[in-house]
Amino acid sequence: METRRNSTTNVVGFTLLPSELIHYIILRLALPDIFHLKSVNKYTTSIISDQDFSRQYNIHSSSSTWLFVYKKRWHRDPVVVHGYTRSSERWFKVMVGDILKPVIPPGEDLYFLTACGNFFLFALNCSREVISVNHVTKNVKRIPHSPLGPRGTSSWRRSGIKLLVGSNGPSQFRFLFAEIVDGNPTLFEYDSWTNKWKSTMAKENNMDSSCVDNKKDESCIFLSASNGPRRSIVISVGNDTNGPVVLRPVFSGDLEDGELAVGFSWGSVINRLHIYGDGRMLIVRSGPDSLDDVNRGIRVVKGVELWGLSPNGRQWAFVSNIPNGLIEDIKKPYGVMMGCLEEREGTIRAILMSNFDGIWDIIWLSFDVEKKEWAWVPLPEFKMEGSNMAGVTFSSGLTIS
Structure with a gap:
């Protein structure tokens, strides 16, 4: 009763502030906090329900970045996606x-x-389907099987898929993925507006320039179709009428670390993990700190390098590496590591998720392309002991509607 009385008092005190200040404060809240605030007071409800406020909030929120993590213990556990944004100090459910x-x-x-805006995309392993969930409108949509037919969860590669919202309005989305079909790099695209798929064989890049030249063009996206130790196949998709283009970048860097892991690393012998996304490549170099670590299969991060596509798309070009001081900050023992990578609005973001003795740790790294500066984003405690990792992704900002 005392807690409820204090909460009511706080809300009443909040509404006594100048209206401009209330508007400013609410505008900078994370969406879950806004929904909570909307349900406790008529005055704040009237502000949030106003169309001009909703429009202003959606514009402000579109530049924010969310990190979403899905963990589970058993198949029967309720589906809860945990989200974090830098405008808050805690994880949301x-x-x-x-x-x-x-x-x-x-x-x-x-x-x-993956996720984008208010949409979450899930793969169903048993029925081999894909479904979309709009957690704001509470709509669920079964996506028809692609031209490749039903697919299990192991068929999807994070660096080869993309979810886009807004081409036909915020209530519609496009889902794209890249695959090698009969030796041909192929783009598959689903449009929720038409509820149909289309597939397009990508053309070879026969010119010395492509949309790689203008990486600031947000309309140009890059999907990884295949990645090997030295060669990759990337499909470039732009707004022009020429259709998707095949890029075949070659990696000429050091390969002295032994075996290569792509996207997910395990075992004591794999000391180089490659993480791909949006035409970028993150190389995580690891190794044991002692002989005891070798015997126990434990490694720590020794260095992180960022590479990108050359202007003509034919090479992986070195961009930057993380300073040693920052490596010391993120250096923790691990036995298993996975990651994801995205680039949006001039910032490259990466997540490294590692597991040591059943305990997961999350590292959020960012790189400002223009300033050429690295940053580590400390995260609130996130309890995952005993849980299975069932998906992690970045997403653009959430909207009120």
Whole structure:
């Protein structure tokens, strides 16, 4: 009772502030806090429900970045996606279990593929389907099988998929992925507006320039179709009428670390992890700190390098490496590591998720392309002991509607 009285008093005191200040404060809240505030006071509800405020908030929120993590213990656990944005100091729970319950059969194994705006994309391992969830409008949509047919969760590569919102309005989305089909790099695209797929064989890059020349063009995206120790296949997709283009960048860097892991690293012998995304490549170099670490299969991060596509798309070009001082800050023992990478609005963001003795640790790194500066984003404590990692992704800002 005392807690409820204090909460009511705080809300009443908040509403006594000047209206301009209230508007300013609410505008900078994370969306879950806004929804909570909307339900406790009529005055704040009237502000949040105003169309001009919603429009202003959506514009302000579009430049923010969210990190979403899906963890689970058992298939029967409720589906909860945890989210964090730098405008807050805590993790939020996005409860999507009740939204999914009518369409997900008991015992189904879900994997969190990616997110954009208010949309989450899940892959269903048993039924081999993909579904979208709008956690604001609470709409669920079964996506028809692509021309490649039903696919299990292991078929999806994070660096080869992209979810885009807004081409036909915030309530619609496009889902793209790249694959090698009969030796040909191919783009597959689903449009929720038409509820149809189309597939396009990418053309070879026969010119010395492409949309790689203008990396600031947000309309140009890059999907990884294949990655090997020395050669990669990337599909470049722009707004021009020429269609998707094949880029075949070659890596000429050092390969003395032994075996290569792409996207997910495990075992004591794999000391070089490559993480791809948006035409970028992060190389995480690791190794044991002592003989005891060798015997126990424990490694620590020794260095992190960022590479990008050359202007003509034919080489992986070195961009920057993380300063040694920052390496010391993020240096922790691990046995397993995975990661994801994205670039948006001039900032490259990477997540390194590592596991040591059943305990997960999350490292958020960012690189300002123009300033050529690295930063480490400390995260609030996130308890994952005993849980399975079932998906991690960055996303653009959430919107009120």
